[in-house]
Amino acid sequence: MLITNSLAFSYGNNNQxxxxxxxxxPKETLLILGNSGTGKTTLLNILALLIQPKSGSLIIEETExxxxxxxxxxxxxxxxxxxIFQKPYFVNALNVADNxxxxxxxxxxxxxxxxxxxxxxxxxxxDLLRNKVQELSGGEQQRVSIARALMNxxxxxxxxxxxSALDDENxxxxxxxxxxxxxxxxAALVIVTxxxxxxxxxxxxxxx
Amino acid sequence: xxxxIVWKNIWAKKLNSFLCVLLMMFGxxxxxxxxxxxxxxxxxxxxxxxxxxxxxxxxxxxxxxxxSGVYQIDAPxxxxxxxxxxxxxxxxxxxxxxxxxxxxNYQGFRIVxxxxxxxxxxxxxxxxxxxxxxxxxxxxxxxxxxxxxxxxDDTFTSSHGLEKEGEKHGDKSYKVVGILKYNxxxxxxxxxxNLASIWEVHEHEESNHEEETHSExxxxxxxxxxxxxxxxxxTIPRTINQNTNMQAALPAIEINRLFEHMGIGMDAFKALxxxxxxxxxISVFVTLYNALKERKYEMALMLSMGGKxxxxxxxxxxxxLILSISGYxxxxxxxxxxxxxxxxxxxxxxxxxxxxTVLQKEEIYLLIAALLVGIFAALIPSLGxxxxxxxxxxxxx
Numbered sequence: 001m002l003i004t005n006s007l008a009f010s011y012g013n014n015n016q017x018x019x020x021x022x023x024x025x026p027k028e029t030l031l032i033l034g035n036s037g038t039g040k041t042t043l044l045n046i047l048a049l050l051i052q053p054k055s056g057s058l059i060i061e062e063t064e065x066x067x068x069x070x071x072x073x074x075x076x077x078x079x080x081x082x083x084i085f086q087k088p089y090f091v092n093a094l095n096v097a098d099n100x101x102x103x104x105x106x107x108x109x110x111x112x113x114x115x116x117x118x119x120x121x122x123x124x125x126x127d128l129l130r131n132k133v134q135e136l137s138g139g140e141q142q143r144v145s146i147a148r149a150l151m152n153x154x155x156x157x158x159x160x161x162x163x164s165a166l167d168d169e170n171x172x173x174x175x176x177x178x179x180x181x182x183x184x185x186x187a188a189l190v191i192v193t194x195x196x197x198x199x200x201x202x203x204x205x206x207x208x
Numbered sequence: 209x210x211x212x213i214v215w216k217n218i219w220a221k222k223l224n225s226f227l228c229v230l231l232m233m234f235g236x237x238x239x240x241x242x243x244x245x246x247x248x249x250x251x252x253x254x255x256x257x258x259x260x261x262x263x264x265x266x267x268x269x270x271x272x273x274x275x276s277g278v279y280q281i282d283a284p285x286x287x288x289x290x291x292x293x294x295x296x297x298x299x300x301x302x303x304x305x306x307x308x309x310x311x312x313n314y315q316g317f318r319i320v321x322x323x324x325x326x327x328x329x330x331x332x333x334x335x336x337x338x339x340x341x342x343x344x345x346x347x348x349x350x351x352x353x354x355x356x357x358x359x360x361d362d363t364f365t366s367s368h369g370l371e372k373e374g375e376k377h378g379d380k381s382y383k384v385v386g387i388l389k390y391n392x393x394x395x396x397x398x399x400x401x402n403l404a405s406i407w408e409v410h411e412h413e414e415s416n417h418e419e420e421t422h423s424e425x426x427x428x429x430x431x432x433x434x435x436x437x438x439x440x441x442x443t444i445p446r447t448i449n450q451n452t453n454m455q456a457a458l459p460a461i462e463i464n465r466l467f468e469h470m471g472i473g474m475d476a477f478k479a480l481x482x483x484x485x486x487x488x489x490i491s492v493f494v495t496l497y498n499a500l501k502e503r504k505y506e507m508a509l510m511l512s513m514g515g516k517x518x519x520x521x522x523x524x525x526x527x528x529l530i531l532s533i534s535g536y537x538x539x540x541x542x543x544x545x546x547x548x549x550x551x552x553x554x555x556x557x558x559x560x561x562x563x564x565t566v567l568q569k570e571e572i573y574l575l576i577a578a579l580l581v582g583i584f585a586a587l588i589p590s591l592g593x594x595x596x597x598x599x600x601x602x603x604x605x
Contacts, residue, residue: 041603050512050599071516078514085602089509093220094213105209106515 001025001188002047002156007056009042016054019043020206022190026155029179029189031198034208040192041086043208044160047190049077061155078107082149082187084159084178088141090133096120096144097129103151112151119147122184123177139170143177150181157182159191163198171197210519214526217499224495225531228488232535232581233542235485236574240543242477243570245550248562250467253279256394257459259329261441264288264296264448265430270457271466277308277430278459280318280394283370284310287427288454290403296433296448301440304329306432309406312366317352319366319382319399321406321428327388329432330395336360337386343404347386351396358384366409380409403428485581488535492528492585500524500589507593508601521593528586529579536578540571 002024010016017039024030034040045051046058049065058065061080068076090099100116120126123143128136133144142162149157159178163171175198182189191198199205218225256278263277266286275282290307297305306329309321324339327347337360340347348358358364362384368375382401390396407426433456435441445456500507507520544564551562 045599045603048512048599050602074511074514074516077512083512085509087505087602089505089602091213091506091510092503093216098209098212098216101209102213102510103513106510106513108514111209 001028001061002190003057003059004047005057005059007043007046007053007058009039009046009051009054017042017208019046019056019208022206024156024188024190026186026188027183029182029191029202029204031202031205032190032192032208033194033199033205035194038208040194040208041160044158044190044192047156048081048083048158049073075108079152080155082152082154082157084142084145084149084157084162086161086164088133088138088145090141090144092132092134094133095129096125096131096133096136099133099144100129100148100151103148107152109152115151115153116147119150119181122181123147138165139173142166142170142174146174146177146181150185153185154187157187157189159189159193161193161195162191163193163195168197171195175201210523210526214523214530217503218527218530221495221499224491224498228492228495228531229535229538231484231488231491232532232578233538235481235483235488236536236539236578237542237546238481238484239478239574240540240568240571241546241550242474242481243568243574244543244547245562246470246474247568247570252392253463253467255392257463259434260432260459261435262433262445262456262458263430264293264433264454264456267453267455270455271462273430273455273457274459274462276310277432278394280310280320280398284429285455287429290426290428292452292454293428293431296431296444299440299444301436301444302433303436304434306434307403307428308430308432309403309428311370311429312368312406312409313370314364314366314382314399315356317349317356317397317399318370319346319401319406321401321403323403326432327395327400330391330393332391332395333389335387335389337384339386340401340405341385343402343408344380344382345385345405346382346399346401347388348384349388349396349398349400350390352399353387358387360384360387485577488532489581489585492531492582493589495531496524496528496586496589497592499527500592504596504601508596508598511596511598512602517593521590524590524593525583525586528590529582532578532582532585536575539578540567 002022004019004022006021007019008016019039022030032040032043046053053066063076065073065076091102094102097116100119101111104111117126120129123146125140125143125147128140133141136144157178162178163174166174178189178191191202260278263273265273265277265284266288268285272282273285276284293305293307296302304325306322306326310318312319327339335350348356363381365376365381382405388395445458448454448456510520511517547562547564551564554562
């Protein structure tokens with residue numbers, strides 16, 4: 001499902017990150033911990049195929065992604081990877097429903113309204129579908145982000161600090177949702193965080 | 209979905225979009241209005257001029273003579289005796305002399321005394337009735353007949369002068385014998401009769417205080433002259449201006465001069481309108497440029513979700529194009545509204561209508577210009593899509 005081997009990345013010459021190897025099966029969850037500046041987000045970006053590693057191998061769904069060109073990477077990402085960014089980014093002109101369907105559209109898939117309603121129901125967003133995203137609370141926006149990441153039934157879900165802006169109660173809820181939703185679609189879940197509250201919850205951890 | 213995003217984005221910043229469309233609309237409508245009025249005036253003017261090489265009449269402004277004689281819009285310069293035309297009628301270089309006598313009106317429509325070939329000159333056709341044969345019989349142009357709501361066998365009395373509120377010639381009444389078909393020329397607005405009718409109406413009044421014979425008093429207002437050969441053009445006008453009490457004016461030259469004067473004003477307006485269009489382009493540019501800055505995260509997000517850069521590029525381009533095209537369409541609509549208003553005004557004061565339905569050739573060029581403004585204004589901001597670094601933009605806190 002997800003196998004990395006001696007991934008390395010450097011922004012300059014003197015600042016190289018060497019990342020530990022990762023091996024993850026479907027429905028498994030991995031917590032990547034570390035302080036600021038240890039390359040957590042960089043590793044997430046590499047796993048999300050948004051940046052190319054300097055060296056090493058990254059295999060997702062039996063595909064060696066380091067050999068793909070940028071158009072192939074874009075397609076591969078849209079098809080296999082759901083990303084939940086630290087900040088809730090949306091297309092602000094569109095309402096919640098259209099922001100969800102946008103994932104289908106940009107991933108070159110048929111717009112799946114049934115899936116949208118199912119996800120909205122299970123994430124408690126159903127009454128908000130017609131709302132503008134800016135009108136939602138932080139917790140609601142986070143749930144829309146999760147729903148959007150699931151719209152294309154990805155094989156891997158990557159979450160970057162998904163709980164850092166949330167209070168304890170919402171943190172617990174979001175963690176629950178991530179885990180159950182990832183299980184529901186049979187995806188592997190990678191959470192990058194420094195949130196202490198998640199440490200006790202997920203046992204499979206690596207620290208950078 | 210793409211169109212939906214484009215539309216929602218335009219709608220999300222209504223005021224900016226409104227400003228872009230408004231500016232484009234103003235630029236387009238001003239230019240289109242000028243083009244329409246200019247072209248239609250010019251075509252009406254040239255249609256009426258066709259075939260008439262020279263106008264002779266009383267001394268005065270040559271342009272006034274042309275405007276009154278050929279176009280029936282200005283006051284005549286004065287009268288000339290009919291017998292002064294005789295040497296012209298006998299001149300071998302001259303093909304035809306069409307004498308015109310005016311000075312009366314019926315409800316604002318000019319009554320013009322002339323000879324039958326004047327109708328032939330315009331290839332006039334009858335909608336009903338026949339031509340004038342006897343004195344006090346009139347043939348009415350299509351537009352005048354419609355406005356006056358008269359039909360064959362109606363009678364009316366004329367008023368003195370060219371304005372509605374003239375003194376009435378009470379005792380002599382004209383009889384309508386023919387209605388003309390629409391001719392798209394000056395005769396549409398005229399009431400035509402033979403020269404004797406005009407003389408009869410006026411002789412009667414004058415004879416109250418003067419007991420003189422008629423033939424010396426047979427005055428006309430002007431005469432339209434057609435030459436047999438261009439040689440006439442070289443010699444006759446000068447001879448008339450130097451050796452007689454009449455003046456000769458050449459329609460082609462006077463109308464060219466008129467349009468040159470009008471052209472200066474039109475050009476100034478066109479320059480202004482182009483400047484407005486340009487400002488509209490700049491406003492589209494600023495709107496999209498700011499939009500791209502504000503929506504950098506959105507764009508990076510869409511790219512990370514599998515959006516192709518070319519797709520997002522076209523999305524932004526489309527926003528610019530939709531703004532400028534809707535500006536164009538609104539501009540054309542506004543210009544048609546303006547034409548309609550102008551047409552009503554001109555119709556009231558000059559019995560001269562403008563067509564609002566035709567799309568002028570220049571307006572197609574305007575569409576291209578509007579598209580180019582939209583494309584260029586959207587191009588630079590849209591190219592910004594290709595400079596977005598997804599991971600850096602999204603990781604930026």
